[in-house]
Amino acid sequence: MSALAILKEKQLTLHHLQHATQYLSWDESVMMPVGGGNARANSLAKLQQIAHNLATSSEIGDLIEAAKEEASSPWDQANLRVIEQNWQRAAVIPDDLVVRMSLATSKCTQVWREKRKENDWVAVVPLLEEVVNLTKERATIISELFNVNLYEALLGGYETGITTDFVDTVFDDLASFLPDFVNEVIERQPAHLPLKGEYSDEDQKQLAEELMLSLGFNFERGRLDTSHHPFSCGERWDTRITTRFGADDFLESMYATLHETGHALYQQGLPAEHANQPVGKSLGMMVHESQSLFMEQQVCRSDGYIKFALPTVKKCLAKEDNEELWSFTNFVRNVRHVDKGKIRVQADECTYPLHVILRYRIEQAFLRGDLKVVDIPDAWNELMHEFFGLNLEGDFTDGCMQDIHWFMGAIGYFPCYTLGAITAAQLYQKYQNTFPAVEADFENGQFDQVLDWLRKNVHSQGQLTPAFERIQEVTDKPLSTAAFKRHVTGRYLDSLLS
C-alpha cells in the first residue's frame, strides 16, 4: 500500500468515528432524556480520545511527507493539504486535554441547558471557567506553534486563513457604519401589523417542511427536528437540522429553518466521491455561515421569494382572512423589520453584526485575562447599552446565557457569522450580476438555478481550495464589506416601501 493509501485509510477510520460522535451529539441535543447526560459525556469523550490518538499517531507526519511525492490529482493534493493542517493542529494537543475538554464541555452545556431556563448565571460560572481555562490551554499551544495570538489560534480552527487583523478591519468598518445606519433605518421604516400570534407547532412544522422542500432540501437524506437552539449537523447522506417553534412568533422559526436549510444544502451538495475524506468536507464556519445566510437573508428576504412563499405561509397559518395583515407589503415589513433587540438569533441582518462584535470583544477580553468569567454579564450589559441603549441587568437567560457557543467551548466562533454575512452578500452580488432575472425566478418558485450555482461554485468543491481563495475565484474580488453595505443600504434605505 502506498503512503497515500494508508493515510486515506486512516482518514476513513477517523471519518467513521466522527460520524459516531456527530450523531450522538445530535441525539444528546434533540432526543436524549436528561438522565443520560453523564453516560453520553463519557462515551463521547472516549470516542474523541480514540479519534485523537489515531489522528496524531507518530507515523502520520512521515506518511504525509511520503504521500506528497505520490499525490498527483488536484483532489489528492488538496486532501493532503487539509490532512496536514488538521494534523498539525491536533498533534500538539495532549491526549488528556482532549478528554478533559470533551468532558468539561459536555457537562457545561448540560448544566447551561437547565440553568439558562432558571436565569441562574452563578451556577454555570465554575463550569464555564473550566471550559475557558482549557480553551486557553489549547489556544496557547497552537499560538506557539503558528506564532499567532491566542484568539487567532482559535479562529484558525473554524476557518483556515482568518486573521485577527482581518476581523478587526471588517468589524471596525461595520462598527463605524452600522450604528448610524441602523438609527436611520429605524427612524424611516414604516409601521407594520405584527404577524405574531398563536400558531400551532404542527402548522409551523408543515410550513417549514414545504419551504425546505421547495429550496431543494432532500428529505431522503435528512431530517427536521426541534431543539432548544436551532442547529444543523450531519453528513451529505444524512443532514439534520433543527428549529424551534415560537408559540408567538412564527417568523423567527420560519427564518431559523431557512437559515439551517442553507447549511443543510451545503452539506447535501458536498462531493459524493470525496465525502469520506477531509477534502470532501465543507470549508470552515465562515463559508458555512455564508451558505445559511445566502439562503436566509439574500434569497428568502427578497421581494421575489416573499411573493413565492406568502401563499404557502397563508395556507399553513392564516386562520382568518385578514387582507391587510397577510398582504405582501405587511409581510415584507415584518420580515425586514429592524430592531435593537437583545437576542442574537432574533436579530435582523442590520443589527446582527453588532451582536457579534459585542461577543468578539468579550471573548477577546476573557481570553487575554482582562475579564473574569464571573464578570461577563457586566461587560455584556455595558456593550448592549453602548450599541443598543438596552439595560439587561439581571437578565442572563436572554443576556450572556442566550447562546450555547461558549458553554460548548466554541470560543472564537462568533466572527464567522458576520464574515459569513459579508461573504453571502458578495456571492449574491456576483450571482445577481450573472443572472439579473433572479427575483422573477424566485417568485415562480424556481430555485434550481441558484442551487446549481452554489453547488457548482461552493458545495461540490469541498475543500479543494481554501475559503478566501475560493471566494476570490468565484467573485473576482478579495472578501470585503462592500457588497454587504451596498446590500443593506439598498434593501433597507434606498427601496424603502412606504
Next chain:
Amino acid sequence: MSALAILKEKQLTLHHLQHATQYLSWDESVMMPVGGGNARANSLAKLQQIAHNLATSSEIGDLIEAAKEEASSPWDQANLRVIEQNWQRAAVIPDDLVVRMSLATSKCTQVWREKRKENDWVAVVPLLEEVVNLTKERATIISELFNVNLYEALLGGYETGITTDFVDTVFDDLASFLPDFVNEVIERQPAHLPLKGEYSDEDQKQLAEELMLSLGFNFERGRLDTSHHPFSCGERWDTRITTRFGADDFLESMYATLHETGHALYQQGLPAEHANQPVGKSLGMMVHESQSLFMEQQVCRSDGYIKFALPTVKKCLAKEDNEELWSFTNFVRNVRHVDKGKIRVQADECTYPLHVILRYRIEQAFLRGDLKVVDIPDAWNELMHEFFGLNLEGDFTDGCMQDIHWFMGAIGYFPCYTLGAITAAQLYQKYQNTFPAVEADFENGQFDQVLDWLRKNVHSQGQLTPAFERIQEVTDKPLSTAAFKRHVTGRYLDSLLS
C-alpha cells in the same frame, strides 16, 4: 495498577463503545433517513471492529488469570466470570468476520425494512444467505471451542447455560400440550365485541405514557418512540423503548408497550454502582424476555390490572359511551382472546410458543444445511399449516419476513421468548405465593411491591449469578414448564368468564 483494575478500565472503554453502538443503532431504526444507511453501517462496523480488537487483545487472557488472584468481593468475582465468558466467545472470532457480519446485517436489515413492505422475498434472499453463512462461520468456531452443536453455540450467546437438550425438552412438552389446549380454549371462549377501530396516534401515545408511568417507568431516564418493530434498548440511565400504533388495533400497541416497559424496567433497575462493568448488565435474553412477559402477560392481562387500566383506556380512547363495548368483561375477552393468527407479535400467550417452535425448527434446519434460505417460505407455510391450519402461500410480509431477527443476524434468539415466558410464569407463581393479595394491589394501581420484588430478586442483581441459578434461587425450583401450563390452564380454561 492491579490486573483487576486494568481489566476493569478496559471494560469501561468497551462499555463506552457499546454505548455509542447502541444509540447509533437506535437512531438507525427510529430516526435515520434512508439515505444515511450506508454511512451508518460503515461507522457501526468500524466501532465494532475497534471494540472487538480491544476485547480480544492478546494480554486479556493473562490479565484475567492474574485478576482471579485479586478479586475478593462477590461482585468482582462475578464480574471476572462474565468477562472471561465474553472474552472466550469473542477471542476466537477473527476481526474481519466481525466487520463482515456487521456490514452484512446492517445491509440486510435495511433492505428487509424496504422489501418487507413490498412482499418481496426474492430481493432479500442473497443478503439473508450472506448473514446465514457468516452466522454459520461464527457458530462453527464457537461450537469447536466449547464442543457443542452449532445451534447451541448460538444459544449460548443469548443466555449462558441454555442447551439444545433443554430447549427440546421444553418445546416437545409444549408442542404436545398446546395444540389440543388451544383448540379447547378456542372452542369454549365466549364471544366478544372487538375493540378494533380508529384511534389516533396521539391518543394512543398518551395512553402508552400514562400506563408506562404507572408501572414505574422513569421518563427522566428513558423515552418512548415509534418504530416498525417494537423494541427496547439502552442503559439504566437512558432506556428507550419503541412501539407502533396500529390504526385499527390499539390493544396490540398497548400490550407491545407494556411488554417493552417490562424490558425497560429491568434496564432501569440494574445496579447503579456496577452499571458500567459487565456484571452490572442484564442477564441474557431469556431473563430479559421473562421481565417483559412478566409485565405484559402475568401482570397486565390479570383481572386486577385490567380493572385498574380500563378507566385510563376509556379516558384516552373511548369516543362514544358504549357500555357493553367498554365493559370489564368485554375488555378481558379482547385482551385474552386466543386465536390462530399468522403474526407472532400479535399472538396470544397460548399460541405464542407454537410460533417460536416453528422458527426454532426452521433455524435448526437452515443452520444444519437441511434447508436452503430460498426455501424458507415453503417450510414456514408447511408448519403454519400443521400448527394453525393456515395457508400463507405467497404472503411473505406477514409470513417469514415478519420478524427482523434473522435479517439482523439474531439466529438462535427465538427460544428465549418461550423460555422467558415459562420463567415469567414461574417467577409470578412465586410472587403470588408470597403476596396473595397481588391482584387487589394492581386494581388499586399499586405496583411498587411487585416492582420492588423484581428489583430485589432480578434487576439489581445484574449478572451476579447466572440465569438458571438465579431462577432456582428465587423460585426454589429448577426452571420448567409447570408454572406456565398451570397459568394458561387457570386463566384460559378453569376461570373462563361466561
